Amino acid sequence: MTTASTASTGATRWLTDEEQRVWRAYLHATTLLEDHLDRQLQRDAGMPHIYYGLLVQLSQAPRRRMRMTELARNVKITRSRLSHAIARLEKNGWVRREECPSDKRGQNAVLTDDGYAMLGRSAPGHVDAVRQALFDRLTPEQVRSLGDIMRVLASGLEPEGTDADLPWLR
């Protein structure tokens, strides 16, 4: 019941010319931007974009720590992927695992001082990169519009909404 819309009627509503152009532009731009930021962070911070996102999340959490599952949910990755990622960040000394007092199954990922420092060092460059690629190129209306559009898309794909899918991802 995830796909079916024309699947039931048999008639496929293909994309119009404009839709095709927009879709291609979307794919094109989003992959270029992701590649760009991934390379920027790999070069300046020694990690892929998503790992950086994990550190940012932790840096904003109450005591710079967060339960594994919550962290995974916030960044939209599976728990498995998070396990591997945290293992790697732990090797770098930027994150540390800590048992959860209230739930013995649980683990907290904790941002270390080293991790915090490295974030402070690389954040300016990263913000710069985002600004140059995105905000400095769009008009204020476009920025507002982009926000609206992205919120619509996200709400439609959120596990909640109309057709509740699995737990929260997969």
Next chain:
Amino acid sequence: MTTASTASTGATRWLTDEEQRVWRAYLHATTLLEDHLDRQLQRDAGMPHIYYGLLVQLSQAPRRRMRMTELARNVKITRSRLSHAIARLEKNGWVRREECPSDKRGQNAVLTDDGYAMLGRSAPGHVDAVRQALFDRLTPEQVRSLGDIMRVLASGLEPEGTDADLPWLR
């Protein structure tokens, strides 16, 4: 010279509140959509989104064949990644390699009949998924606006443009 903008002055222009919200929404929506389509295609066509994109490109090329480098450029991936991907698709019987007559270094990736057939089978479902996630949720103005915005972003990240980077990617 890729990053530096405040790097030279020392003053970081952080993101405003609205910019932060927009950026988060962007990351959120784009990762959800990519995950969604990846899963849809993995389920219905047995391959990740980017592999599907390769087949689509080939299906639209003159004699359903294309030089490796051109294919890689069109889909925005490295030649190395393409080599591995084509090897996998070859194992599936959907693509076949063919030597290039005019340039003995060259290879053409050719979409097989099996590949073409499989594309015909999975295209409707994929178009449906894109439509449901994107076009059915946006107003016509939003679609137009999204196209404009994405074209601006892409043009700024294209290896050409103002600050010519490396060959075309990396």
Next chain:
DNA sequence: GACCTTTTCTTGAAAGTTTAACTAGATAGG
């Protein structure tokens, strides 16, 4: 032609991701 550089594509290993199975602790019902 000999020499040097560039272009095309492949390869192998390391890094990252996915999938499915699995351990251990929490929870609910009887």
Next chain:
DNA sequence: CCTATCTAGTTAAACTTTCAAGAAAAGGTC
């Protein structure tokens, strides 16, 4: 309590991507 079920997180194996290196043909240049 005891058992069934659920939840948190990890792990192994298969697969994909990246990175660095390299083989082979093409293009100058003298």
